[in-house]
Amino acid sequence: MLPRDLDIVLYGASGFTGRLVARYLARHGGASLKLALAGRSVGSLHAARTAAAEGGTSWDPHLIVCSANDDEALLKLASRTRVVISTAGPFSLCGTALVGACAVAGTDYVDINGETHWVRQLIDRFDATAAASGAHIVPNCGFTVPSDLAAHHALDLLAARHGCLASSVRTLVQFNGRLSGGTLATGILLDEASDEVQAARRDPFLLGGAPMGGARPVDADQDAAEYVTSLGVWTAPFWMADISSRVVRRSSALFRESATAQSHAGSHQRLCSYAEDFLYREQAMVKDEGVARNLATPTPAPSVRKRLVDRGRLPAPGDGPSAEVRARSWFRNFVVAEGSTTVSGAEQPPLVLTSARGGDPGYEETSKMVSEAALLLALRRDTLPRLPRANGCVGGILTPAFALGAPLRQALHTRGVEFREHTLATGATARQELHRLASEPGPRG
Numbered sequence: 001m002l003p004r005d006l007d008i009v010l011y012g013a014s015g016f017t018g019r020l021v022a023r024y025l026a027r028h029g030g031a032s033l034k035l036a037l038a039g040r041s042v043g044s045l046h047a048a049r050t051a052a053a054e055g056g057t058s059w060d061p062h063l064i065v066c067s068a069n070d071d072e073a074l075l076k077l078a079s080r081t082r083v084v085i086s087t088a089g090p091f092s093l094c095g096t097a098l099v100g101a102c103a104v105a106g107t108d109y110v111d112i113n114g115e116t117h118w119v120r121q122l123i124d125r126f127d128a129t130a131a132a133s134g135a136h137i138v139p140n141c142g143f144t145v146p147s148d149l150a151a152h153h154a155l156d157l158l159a160a161r162h163g164c165l166a167s168s169v170r171t172l173v174q175f176n177g178r179l180s181g182g183t184l185a186t187g188i189l190l191d192e193a194s195d196e197v198q199a200a201r202r203d204p205f206l207l208g209g210a211p212m213g214g215a216r217p218v219d220a221d222q223d224a225a226e227y228v229t230s231l232g233v234w235t236a237p238f239w240m241a242d243i244s245s246r247v248v249r250r251s252s253a254l255f256r257e258s259a260t261a262q263s264h265a266g267s268h269q270r271l272c273s274y275a276e277d278f279l280y281r282e283q284a285m286v287k288d289e290g291v292a293r294n295l296a297t298p299t300p301a302p303s304v305r306k307r308l309v310d311r312g313r314l315p316a317p318g319d320g321p322s323a324e325v326r327a328r329s330w331f332r333n334f335v336v337a338e339g340s341t342t343v344s345g346a347e348q349p350p351l352v353l354t355s356a357r358g359g360d361p362g363y364e365e366t367s368k369m370v371s372e373a374a375l376l377l378a379l380r381r382d383t384l385p386r387l388p389r390a391n392g393c394v395g396g397i398l399t400p401a402f403a404l405g406a407p408l409r410q411a412l413h414t415r416g417v418e419f420r421e422h423t424l425a426t427g428a429t430a431r432q433e434l435h436r437l438a439s440e441p442g443p444r445g
Helices: 016-028 042-052 071-080 096-105 116-133 145-162 181-191 195-202 241-264 289-295 302-310 323-328 364-379 405-414 430-438
Strands: 006-011 035-039 062-065 081-086 108-111 136-138 166-176 226-228 233-236 274-286 330-339 351-358 418-421
Touching: 006 016, 006 071, 006 364, 016 035, 016 042, 016 181, 016 364, 035 042, 042 062, 071 081, 071 096, 081 096, 081 364, 096 108, 096 116, 096 136, 108 364, 116 136, 116 195, 116 241, 136 364, 145 166, 145 241, 145 274, 145 330, 145 351, 145 364, 145 405, 145 418, 166 430, 181 302, 233 289, 233 430, 241 274, 274 289, 330 430, 351 430, 364 405, 405 418
Parallel strands: 006 035, 006 081, 035 062, 081 108, 108 136, 166 274
Antiparallel strands: 166 330, 226 233, 233 274, 330 351, 351 418
């Protein structure tokens, strides 16, 4: 194998999100970053390199032409670099061989995929290989990151403030943004997939984290308007919840696995804040019942969405929201974490309220999240948690919270994706504080 002469290879650099990631790395990677752009077409890679350098940025990344199904070339690519970023989807069609190459080569990997059935396949095929090689394979480093990191942040605060595990976390999302053609195409592909894939997508614990008794009714994905009485808010199904919830639950499983492994090794450090019966819910928070019921309307059939793409009413692959639209877009996640009274001994469960907020979630912030994850792995790996698995190895198919944790949260906070703790005023309730925060203008409002 070739020596590792590169820090990061960006695979899929010429796609819509890939171009944004390339631009972010050009501006924030630093002069010493050794980078390459990779993809199928040298012409498209030249264009992506030129576009990323606009505005006076001086950089000259290598270009690597490589097909997604060329196993030999992908292994050579993975063996040259510390980290691979992939933005080339649909991942279930063109991402498996690249992940396999990284697992064998001991190369860290991050991507922006939202295809949970594919991540399940990666776990089954490559988790043991990556764990043995030490590779940190971290899928879902796009807009899933705020859910996973904010939940982990709230759990850590519960442990620090109240000395208890978290029995449940509810994430309430406010969202203003538009989708790209690539995201829409992936959604259509998933909805047209086999019955086996659909069954996997419905499994709330597809990636792990199930309680001892198995899935409960409350673990099922929301499919209708719902009023949360304890918080006094209307909610609707959130389109990312069936992705983010699986990742958060996998984080809970990984942290519990690591805590058990370290306990057996004689460590007495608190390593896990997730209770054995940990419950996670993610919902869109809306202003009233009418909006909630409207958002709960089923997505149009794939054939309808295809016709809208053909007619130009929805974006085609390679297209996405304009810079002006992205500049007006934003998100806010409010996280309510409830402690376990069994552990804390309190009559009422202790609560922690946190939030994550930022700009355009699907593209500007996604490119930031996956880039900062890669920069941490490439340049500051010694600052990361590096928690052992059950077999004592460090690595495998991991999650953002488990592999990157507080260092990624802090890096993103510095770059404008804010993670906050909201201390309740004397006599105030989580419900009152949530309503106050939700009534504030959006981050770009």
